Amino acid sequence: MTDFSEWFHNILEEAEIIDDRYPVKGMNVWQPQGFKIRKYTLEILRNILDKTHEEVLFPMLIPEDELAKEAIHVKGFEEEVYWITHGGLTELNKKLALRPTSETAMYPMFSLWVRSHTDLPMRFYQIVNTFRYETKHTRPLIRVREITTFKEAHTVHATEEECEEEVQNAVKIYKQFFDMLGIPYMISKRPQWDKFPGAKYTVAFDTILPDGKALQIGTVHNLDQTFAKTFDITYETEEGDHNYVYQTCYGISDRVIASIIGIHGDEKGLCLPPAVAPYQVVIVPIIFKKGAEEVLEFCRGVEAKLKSAGLRVHFDDRDIRAGKKFYEHEMRGVPIRMEIGPRDIENNNAVVFRRDKLEKDTISIESDDFIDEIKSTLDNITHDMREKAWKSFNKHLRDAETVEEAAREIEENMGIVTFHWCGDEACGKELEEKVRVDILGVRESKSETYKMPLTEITKEEIDSLQEEGAAARKCINCGKPSTCRTMIAKTY
Numbered sequence: 001m002t003d004f005s006e007w008f009h010n011i012l013e014e015a016e017i018i019d020d021r022y023p024v025k026g027m028n029v030w031q032p033q034g035f036k037i038r039k040y041t042l043e044i045l046r047n048i049l050d051k052t053h054e055e056v057l058f059p060m061l062i063p064e065d066e067l068a069k070e071a072i073h074v075k076g077f078e079e080e081v082y083w084i085t086h087g088g089l090t091e092l093n094k095k096l097a098l099r100p101t102s103e104t105a106m107y108p109m110f111s112l113w114v115r116s117h118t119d120l121p122m123r124f125y126q127i128v129n130t131f132r133y134e135t136k137h138t139r140p141l142i143r144v145r146e147i148t149t150f151k152e153a154h155t156v157h158a159t160e161e162e163c164e165e166e167v168q169n170a171v172k173i174y175k176q177f178f179d180m181l182g183i184p185y186m187i188s189k190r191p192q193w194d195k196f197p198g199a200k201y202t203v204a205f206d207t208i209l210p211d212g213k214a215l216q217i218g219t220v221h222n223l224d225q226t227f228a229k230t231f232d233i234t235y236e237t238e239e240g241d242h243n244y245v246y247q248t249c250y251g252i253s254d255r256v257i258a259s260i261i262g263i264h265g266d267e268k269g270l271c272l273p274p275a276v277a278p279y280q281v282v283i284v285p286i287i288f289k290k291g292a293e294e295v296l297e298f299c300r301g302v303e304a305k306l307k308s309a310g311l312r313v314h315f316d317d318r319d320i321r322a323g324k325k326f327y328e329h330e331m332r333g334v335p336i337r338m339e340i341g342p343r344d345i346e347n348n349n350a351v352v353f354r355r356d357k358l359e360k361d362t363i364s365i366e367s368d369d370f371i372d373e374i375k376s377t378l379d380n381i382t383h384d385m386r387e388k389a390w391k392s393f394n395k396h397l398r399d400a401e402t403v404e405e406a407a408r409e410i411e412e413n414m415g416i417v418t419f420h421w422c423g424d425e426a427c428g429k430e431l432e433e434k435v436r437v438d439i440l441g442v443r444e445s446k447s448e449t450y451k452m453p454l455t456e457i458t459k460e461e462i463d464s465l466q467e468e469g470a471a472a473r474k475c476i477n478c479g480k481p482s483t484c485r486t487m488i489a490k491t492y
């Protein structure tokens with residue numbers, strides 16, 4: 001883990017997650033192992049979103065004139081859009097864009113769908129591939145040109161208040177999702193100069209990878225009425241007026257998988273949260289010449305019981321050394337390994353090895369109670385992995401009282417440095433110059449540092465950029481009264 005980027009590339013190959021030898025830069029292949037982790041991750045996300053959203057699927061190609069309708073939006077994406085110019089040998093009379101994101105694909109249709117206030121609120125999402133001609137250094141899952149796992153939610157509301165409320169709902173959805181994966185995060189409001197093109201403001205989730213660099217893993221955008229006016233999305237009120245709607249959109253991507261791999265991984269390789277592990281339990285028989293068949297038979301019985309209890313179990317009965325199996329399943333991050341040999345059968349025991357703590361324990365398999373014990377061990381693994389991730393995340397968070405201190409902290413320890421700022425753009429830009437890193441944004445919460453995941457982010461916290469006593473605090477760059485606590489970090 002000393003060279004995180006090398007570790008990351010190696011594990012993607014060794015654990016057969018992604019094959020990045022595909023002959024288009026920034027576009028990679030999901031291999032079966034990786035595809036399963038992605039599938040279980042998306043299952044969790046859909047279970048959360050389906051409570052309040054409808055899943056849809058829009059075309060991938062966007063007509064040039066639709067994409068160009070929203071001036072700020074298209075300006076923000078003009079250097080990243082891939083274009084289609086031909087159908088076969090025929091030149092298209094209208095170029096088609098490969099969606100970089102789907103506002104301009106969806107909103108002409110929303111204009112047809114939204115008629116009356118009774119149609120609102122609308123909440124849709126789709127999980128699709130999107131395309132961005134990234135010019136910065138691409139790397140699998142973290143910065144790709146084909147974003148293969150782009151979940152974009154788009155919501156439509158009658159009032160500004162409801163739209164603000166939706167931003168909080170989206171923040172809560174992301175907190176719940178990242179908490180289930182044990183991924184720590186800092187929530188902040190992006191500075192005005194770094195928000196989503198066309199948005200009123202952007203709330204972002206940033207995590208920190210083992211090399212101390214921050215990674216934006218999710219964003220929530222309040223689009224206000226900008227796109228409604230551009231695409232004429234109006235609804236008839238009870239009084240018969242026609243009002244423009246208010247909208248949000250919020251997205252996450254392959255970076256979620258990158259975070260699961262990078263944050264929970266260690267020297268032995270992957271360490272997967274049980275919720276997304278292709279195998280939650282692997283059974284390794286300890287075989288000797290004598291009684292081999294009996295051990296295999298017994299293990300098959302244990303496998304059947306765990307499977308019928310709904311767990312993803314794999315019985316590794318290959319004719320190779322147990323030690324080789326141990327290495328492989330630890331490298332692939334299987335949460336629990338059960339070792340069963342002749343002596344264990346005699347004593348009705350099994351050795352249970354926890355991948356996250358690298359500890360062994362012996363459990364009785366005399367009665368079927370062992371099934372619940374395995375399940376509660378999986379729950380403990382989920383909890384302990386999240387706690388461990390937050391502990392190291394919080395170590396990366398530090399405060400700075402002066403610009404010099406902030407610059408030194410970043411230079412020496414990377415991570416996220418927080419400090420008081422006046423909120424003025426010119427001052428912020430000057431600050432970024434001095435510390436040579438990006439301002440991530442303005443912290444959304446009063447809490448000094450995140451301990452365990454906050455279950456509720458209250459409206460006050462989202463709105464209150466005014467830190468308690470912040471008025472007494474000065475901007476570390478220009479000395480004017482501080483209006484907020486901001487954060488800087490070296491970012492991906």
Ligand SMILES: Nc1ncnc2c1ncn2[C@@H]1O[C@H](COS(=O)(=O)NC(=O)[C@@H](N)CS)[C@@H](O)[C@H]1O
Binds near residue numbers: 147152154252
């Ligand atoms: N090139 C990329 N590779 C991987 N993930 C990316 C890339 N570009 C953006 N992302 C991720 O995708 C998320 C959403 O992208 S975004 O531009 O911020 N927001 C949108 O596109 C909105 N339309 C969300 S619906 C970002 O927060 C970031 O985590």
Ligand SMILES: [Mg+2]
Binds near residue numbers: 132
């Ligand atoms: Mg980008």
Ligand SMILES: [Zn+2]
Binds near residue numbers: 428477479480
């Ligand atoms: Zn200032």
